[in-house]
Amino acid sequence: MEFKDILNEYMDMIPCTANELSQKSGLSSSAVSRYRSGKRVPAGKSEIDAISDALTELAGDRFDDEKIREMKDALYASVPDLDFDRFIFSGRFGSLLNRIPVNRKKLAESVGYDPSFLSKIISGDRVPSDPASFAENVADHVVESIDPDEIIKSFPEAPAIAEAGDKESLKEALKEALIRWLLSGESSEHEDEAKKGMERFLKSLDEFDLNDYMKRIHFDKIPVPKSPIKQRNSRSYQGVEGMKKAETDFLKRTVLSSSTDPVWMYSSLPMEELALDDAFAKKWMTGLAMVLKKGLHIHIIHDTDRPFAEMVLGIESWIPLYMTGLIHPYYIRKIPDKGFDHLIRLSGDCALSGECISKDLDSAVFYLTSDPSGVKKMGARKDYWFKKALPLMDIYREDRNREFLEVLKNETEKNEPHVLEDSQNLMFKNMDISIFGKECVIISKKNDPPINIVVRQSQLIEALSRVFDQ
Known part of the structure; x- marks a missing residue:
């Protein structure tokens, strides 16, 4: 029998509805519907476990231990390639x-x-x-x-x-x-390189010293205006060089503004050319440092729709900023493929929008405005993207320790963690890693600064688990 037939059979036995199964298992109603119709089968053991545990709970006293084992065995046997990597x-x-x-x-x-x-x-x-x-x-x-x-x-x-x-x-x-x-x-040389990339990320995180970094970039000497400076309302830009100018102008306006509202960032535009320009990269990082020195929180959606090694490299470059506790990273599971890439930057009274033909920065056009009506309209676009976003990771510094302890308690109640203070691959001097199955991974940095990072994105969780063969 196929998975759909076994699932429907046990749902009829209990009986239970698709909505009840969705609520108990934590799977979306559309996923349950596709399982029942045969349009989709579980891709891993965690999904079958979620379904079988939910069915067991819904069955209550109607299923004894033998019946539960029979149901789980039947569900597992109906799905081939569960060990598929x-x-x-x-x-x-x-x-x-x-x-x-x-x-x-x-x-x-x-x-x-x-x-x-x-x-x-x-x-x-x-x-x-x-x-x-x-x-x-x-x-x-x-x-x-x-x-x-x-x-x-x-x-x-x-x-x-x-x-x-x-x-x-x-x-x-x-x-x-x-x-x-x-x-x-x-695994081939390519996958080994991805694993090495994750190891480099962890090593960089373990060895990072925020105080030392602040001294290197002369953070104390970065000027932040005490009184706001009025900016011209609107300006447009084009192409790669225009994008560089637009990005730095947005950060400049944000720093010079009197607003203390958070900064919101999303971009699906290709960033490779910008990353190769050392002068721009320095201006960009200095601008972000000025925003953070002003005390503004930055909410950013990272682009995870790329090869894993590239994604980790991009996230690694944000480590210094993560350590401030002022960065809130997200990702989007489903980015609509409509032939265009988009960029949104929004602060209290400044907004930057941009778009280009997919992966073609030469076709890019950008619009920067401080006009209140334009900023308000850009706020609606920002809401559209961030409603689709999920936490890539949650970052807790000492001032949020109470929140972190509550998260740790909740995760421990759901899954017994596998705690790694060292491993056959790496030896950390300043960091512990706790793997909570497929749910999350908690990276606890002990000092410089003390910080807890709760990783939520499934691909990063799986990669971290693979580093330690969990």
């Missing part, structure tokens, strides 16, 4: 789209999925119901739409296939190599 699969699929110029919209049409679902696979939030079939369809589309030489050049991990002979034989060999590469559970 979604972390490696999502990383490789993201790498595929990064290395080869594959049109995501056409790929989605070819494999029969919505483009937004492909983004969820890259982020690790979803896996295809049939990974083998999905990998075969992806490989087929890639081989038919991309020059074979380009594929061979981009995938040194794939077996040597230059001797395949004629073009059709070469394409078939490439297809088989890509399928094996996507589905293999053995």
Whole structure:
């Protein structure tokens, strides 16, 4: 029997509704509906556990221990590939789209999925119901739409296939190599590099000293105006250089304003070119330091729709700012793919908006305003994105210790933590790590400064667990 049949059978036995199962399991009503219809099957043991535990609770005295075991065994037996490594699969699929110029919209049409679902696979939030079939369809589309030489050049991990002979034989060999590469559970040099990236992130966090960092950037000497300076109302910018100017002008207006409202930031625009400009990067970090010195909180949505190693590298650059306790990071599971990238920056009486054709900064146009009506309209856009956002991590300094202890109590009641003070891979001098199953990971830094970071994003949780083989 299929998973949907077993699930429906036990729901009828209890009996219970889909809404009751959704509430007890913590799964969305749409997810339960897809499980019942067979459009989706659980991607991991945690989802089956959530369903079976909820059914057990709903059944109450109607199910004895033997019946509960029978139900759990049946649910598990109906789902193949539970040991499928979604972390490696999502990383490789993201790498595929990064290395080869594959049109995501056409790929989605070819494999029969919505483009937004492909983004969820890259982020690790979803896996295809049939990974083998999905990998075969992806490989087929890639081989038919991309020059074979380009594929061979981009995938040194794939077996040597230059001797395949004629073009059709070469394409078939490439297809088989890509399928094996996507589905293999053995980590390659690429996955090892992602793991090393996470280890570097943890090591940087462990060794970071906020006081030393403040001295290096001469934080005490950074000027913050005591009286506000009136700014011209509106200005527009274009292209890459325009974006650099717009970003620094926004930070300047925010610092010079009398407002103490928090700062809100979201961008899906490509940042690679800006990161390569050392002069701009210095201005950007100095501007952020001035905002934080003013005491403003910054709420930022990080872009997690990218290969994992790149995502960790981006987050690592924010460590100094995280340590202030004034940064609130988020992420979005589903970013609409409509052909355009967007940017929003909002402070008390200043707003910056921008957009470009997807991944094309040369087409970018930006608009900076201090006009009250324009700022208000941008506030509505900000609300739209942040309502979709979920906490990437929660950061607690000493002044929020009571809140953190309440979080720790709640997580401990749900899951017995696996606490790591050291491991075979790393030895931390200043940090403990507590892994609460798939729910969260708590990184506790003991000093310089003392801080607790509660990691919420599923891909980061899985990566942290993999570092310690949990």
